[in-house]
Amino acid sequence: MAFHGKVALITGGGSGMGRLAARNLAAEGKDVAIFDISADGLAETATGHAGIHHWVVxxxxxxxxxxxxxxxxxxxxxxxxLYNCAAIMPFGKLLEQDAAVMKKMMDINYGGLVNITKAVLPGMIARGQGDFISFASMAGILPTMLTGGYSATKAAVAFFTEVLYHEHLNSGVRFACVCPPTTNTPLLEQGKATAWPKMLDQGTMLDPQDVLNAIDIHLEKGKFWVFPNRDSRIGALIRRFAPGLLWKQIHQVEGF
Ligand SMILES: NC(=O)c1ccc[n+]([C@@H]2O[C@H](COP(=O)([O-])OP(=O)(O)OC[C@H]3O[C@@H](n4cnc5c(N)ncnc54)[C@H](O)[C@@H]3O)[C@@H](O)[C@H]2O)c1
Structure with missing residues (x-):
């Protein structure tokens, strides 16, 4: 296990990967604090797990x-x-998606990362140790149609975390930026309730535990970017070296 300390903080701990991470760590005897806007989600995560403590935030x-x-x-x-998991994921064509929804999404997905960073990272830097984990997304590396608003927030998360990592390279704090492809959590229901790109059904759906395992492995190896499976690694390479080819495929698959 890559986690050498005692206390973890997880934002968005009331569901999905945050919930799973909280329960895994509690089962290993860690003290886990979870933040979420959903009191019900928090209570469900913590029920039966003595090491999980929750705050509605x-x-x-x-x-x-x-x-x-x-x-x-x-x-x-x-x-x-720190696991920065809190996020929302409404989809839609950029001109059709409500501007207020898109701004709210940026405020949660990116602004939330800024807030938690300011509150947690200075302490880690002062102590010369800690694990700082940001959840970006493949959607922030490899945009597709209908995910534009969400992709923009996740690109912001990726850039913010990359610069943060380089600004504190020799601080003793380990940084990871995880870019999962579609992963089986309740978040997907938000996308499906709004607009669902066919591209997201192209690859294999990941299991949340595989994402968490990949984070531990990469932290242990000192690797910043976490692409949790083969598809995501290949996708990142194609995006970098042949973006035109990728857009051609996206138009073909989406049919517009
Ligand atoms: N599931 C996927 O396919 C996928 C893929 C790539 C990246 N991610 C990223 O992984 C992270 C975890 O996602 P998940 O799939 O476990 O999602 P999830 O929806 O299961 O959990 C997200 C949690 O964030 C909470 N949240 C929303 N707004 C909040 C706010 N204002 N304040 C506090 N908490 C708030 C929600 O209540 C929810 O409990 C997210 O950052 C997501 O963008 C997910």
Whole structure:
């Protein structure tokens, strides 16, 4: 196991990969703090897991995030590992998607990362250790039609985290930016309820545990970018070296 500390903080711990990470770590005897906007989701994650402690926090509220982080550190101790999972994923054609929805998505997916970074990273830097994990997405590396608003937020997450990593290269803190392809969690229901690109049905759907395993393996090897499976590794390469080819395929698959 790549996690050497005692205390983890997980945003978006009320569902999906955040929930799974919380339960895995609690089963290993770690103290896990979870933040989420959904009180029901938090309670469900924590039920039956003594090591999981929860806070209702809207990740877009910087003051509330700082206050909750201070409470976590005073009750559980310094945060050794951070998973930034909180996100929403409404899809749609860019001109059809509501501007307010797109701005809200940026505020949660990217603004939430900024807030949690300001609250947690300085402590890790001061202690010279910690694991800082950002959830970007393949959608932020390899955009497709209908995911434009979401892809923009995840590209922002990827760039922010990449620069953060380089600005603290010799700090002792380990950074990982994970770019999962479609992964089997409740988040997908949000995409399906709005607009669903056929491209997202092209690859294999990943199991959330595979994503979490890939994070641990990459952290241990000191690798920043986490592309959790073969499809995502190949996709990133094609995007880099042959974006035109990729767009040709996207138009063919989507039919417009
Ligand atoms: N599932 C996928 O296919 C996939 C693929 C690539 C990347 N990701 C990324 O992985 C991360 C985890 O996703 P997941 O699939 O487990 O999603 P999920 O929907 O299961 O969980 C996300 C959690 O974030 C919470 N959240 C939403 N808005 C919030 C806010 N304002 N404040 C606090 N919490 C809030 C939700 O209540 C939810 O519990 C996300 O960043 C997502 O973008 C997911």
């Amino acid at each position: 809207d990740i877009t509220d910087g003051e509330a995030v700082s206050k909750a982080v201070a409470e976590v550190e005073s009750t559980l101790g310094p945060i050794d590992r």
